[in-house]
Amino acid sequence: MSRPALADRIRRPRRRRTPPTPKGRIRRLRRRIALLFGLVSALGLVGMAIIAVQGDDRSWRAQVDTELRLRTSEIGANLHYDENGELTYPDPKEGDYDCPPVTLFKESGGQVSPIAAPHRPCLVVPADALQAVADEAGREQDTAESTTTTPDGHRLRLYAQPFSGPGTNDSGPVAVTAVDISGNVDDHQRLALLLTIACAVLAAASAAAGRWLAGRAVRPALAALDQQEAFFADAAHDLRTPVASLRVLAETGLRGEADSTEVMRRTLRQSTRMSELVDDLLTRARLRAGAVxxxxxxxxxxxxxxxxxxxxxxxxxxxxxxxxxxxxxxxxxxxxxxxxxxxxxxxxxxxxxxxxxxxxxxxxxxxxxxxxxxxxxxxxxxxxxxxxxxxxxxxxxxxxxxxxxxxxxxxxxxxxxxxxxxxxxxxxxxxxxxxx
CATH class of the missing domain: 3.30.565.10 (Histidine kinase-like ATPase, C-terminal domain)
Structure with a gap:
């Protein structure tokens, strides 16, 4: 940095921030109260909306999973083993697997393969999704769930349940049930959108209410400031003349230009007037403040x-x-x-x-x-x-x-x-x- 520029920077006075007036501080406090009220309300509304959305999501998913478990249990109740350990199950042509569609898998040669599929399914389920959830359930010997999307854009929920085999250590069949959850997903998204809009509207209303309440809260302080300013204005206006008169009388008495008795009489009259003015000022201030x-x-x-x-x-x-x-x-x-x-x-x-x-x-x-x-x-x-x-x-x-x-x-x-x-x-x- 060159010396002239440095000198200009040194000589340039700093801009001092003007301290806020009492009314300015009260208005700033009002804005802060309104902002804090709106922020707290918005956080509360967002928190409740998140809880509501998550609760709805868990609710409909639990309901769908319960329906899927009941459906697979119905199929499992019709699975039996004969005296040779061969699995017997309902004929798919009888329609027991159609709606909601259930596909029956069985392990053969180390692989889980379908042995019974819906004859006239009400839903078209992607084969790779069926195979994947069936493999997982057969491998873990425990229930498995997954979600997939059909080529036409439908959302499906898959539920696989393994059943016991003829022997203690034998693996049994796996039933995979599918259900369309597009309507549930759409309803859930619609609920989330409505709650988002409601939160925005309520947050805006809360901010407006907070501003109004903050205005009502600081109104007495502003009124007190107005009364104080009015009192000062009254005092300055009314006491200026008698104070000036007393000063003139004092100067006249010191110079000896008038009779001292007359000066004292006029001084007493002016002091009496000042006393009455002060009483009037105090009375009026108390009346305006509602203290009487x-x-x-x-x-x-x-x-x-x-x-x-x-x-x-x-x-x-x-x-x-x-x-x-x-x-x-x-x-x-x-x-x-x-x-x-x-x-x-x-x-x-x-x-x-x-x-x-x-x-x-x-x-x-x-x-x-x-x-x-x-x-x-x-x-x-x-x-x-x-x-x-x-x-x-x-x-x-x-x-x-x-x-x-x-x-x-x-x-x-x-x-x-x-x-x-x-x-x-x-x-x-x-x-x-x-x-x-």
């Missing part, structure tokens, strides 16, 4: 609204409350949070710049809480998506409204927005009333 369990109990909705209004600092804004006694079955903490979010939204956005807000809260006996303001109202194009995150007016993330909507739906109610008779926005929180 409703603790339902009968409570006076009108009294709960009065308490929320009394605990909310108005800062010069005006809040009017009109209530009717009504009892609902709800989680007091979550419902208080929903009403407080609606009231806080009205106080923040329900007025013109530099003007105090004028908010009216009405509680009806049908379980409806109406929050009306006299602000600029909600544009019609934002009404449908108002309860989604990052979807409220004046730069707010809308977490408070989305939490209020979730609380309403969790209690079997609803939260809608409309135009108020006072010219601003009306939020209607409807809750089921407890039946007496």
């Amino acid at each position: 369990q409703l603790d339902r109990e009968p409570l006076r909705l009108d009294q709960l609204v009065d308490t929320v209004v009394a605990d909310t600092p108005t800062d010069g804004h005006r809040v009017t409350v009109r209530t009717e006694a009504v009892v609902v079955l709800a989680d007091a903490g979550l419902l208080r949070r929903a009403v407080a979010n609606l009231l806080g939204n009205a106080l923040t956005h329900g007025h013109a710049p530099g003007q105090p807000a004028d908010v009216e809260i009405t509680v009806d006996s049908d379980g409806t809480v109406a929050v009306d303001d006299a602000g600029p109202g909600i544009p019609p194009e934002l009404a449908e998506s108002l309860f989604e995150r990052f979807r409220s007016g004046k730069g707010s993330s809308g977490l408070g409204l989305s939490i209020a909507a979730w609380v309403a739906h969790a209690h079997g109610g609803s939260l809608t927005v409309a135009t108020s008779d006072r010219g601003g926005t009306r939020f209607l929180l409807r809750l089921p009333v407890q039946k007496r």
